[in-house]
Amino acid sequence: MMAVGQAMELARDSDVDLVEVAPNSDPPVCRLLDYGKLRYLTAKKDRESKKGQKNTDMREVRFRPNIGSHDLESKTRKVRELIGDGAKVKLTVRFRGREAAHQQLGLSVLKRVADDLKDEVRLEKPPAMEGRALSMILLPNPVQSKPAEKTEKAEQKVEDLADAKT
Numbered sequence: 001m002m003a004v005g006q007a008m009e010l011a012r013d014s015d016v017d018l019v020e021v022a023p024n025s026d027p028p029v030c031r032l033l034d035y036g037k038l039r040y041l042t043a044k045k046d047r048e049s050k051k052g053q054k055n056t057d058m059r060e061v062r063f064r065p066n067i068g069s070h071d072l073e074s075k076t077r078k079v080r081e082l083i084g085d086g087a088k089v090k091l092t093v094r095f096r097g098r099e100a101a102h103q104q105l106g107l108s109v110l111k112r113v114a115d116d117l118k119d120e121v122r123l124e125k126p127p128a129m130e131g132r133a134l135s136m137i138l139l140p141n142p143v144q145s146k147p148a149e150k151t152e153k154a155e156q157k158v159e160d161l162a163d164a165k166t
Contacts, residue, residue, distance in 0.1 A: 056088055058089075066105065083120055083121055088138070093107075
């Protein structure tokens with residue numbers, strides 16, 4: 001245990017900071033360290049931890065009920081690209097005026113897009129009306145390794161174990 005004035009003098013002499021690390025303990029615990037360096041290292045650690053996190057964005061692609069086939073194909077390509085990047089995609093068909101009376105047209109548009117992408121996506125939320133818009137949400141399929149790769153890995157593990165025992 002050291003007096004506060006003595007600790008402050010020691011910190012000044014060694015050109016570091018006196019940092020209180022456990023204020024609630026009895027007696028309070030302080031350390032001599034470079035506070036700027038500590039802040040830099042903690043910020044760096046936070047940045048590194050954020051890199052590992054997967055950010056799932058929600059992207060929206062809007063359609064019209066009477067969309068042309070070429071426009072539908074180009075928007076489907078865009079949806080495929082967004083799904084490939086790992087984003088959730090909300091498909092929305094907007095109705096204006098009397099178009100709202102023909103919801104089956106919007107449903108058929110969403111169904112065509114979902115059928116084109118059925119191998120790459122899975123349905124999170126089925127088509128539902130939200131005001132004057134019909135929407136559904138698609139998720140990317142989880143990545144699965146091929147069965148042939150699994151058997152090769154299993155065979156390699158068996159060989160490694162056999163080598164380790166001999």
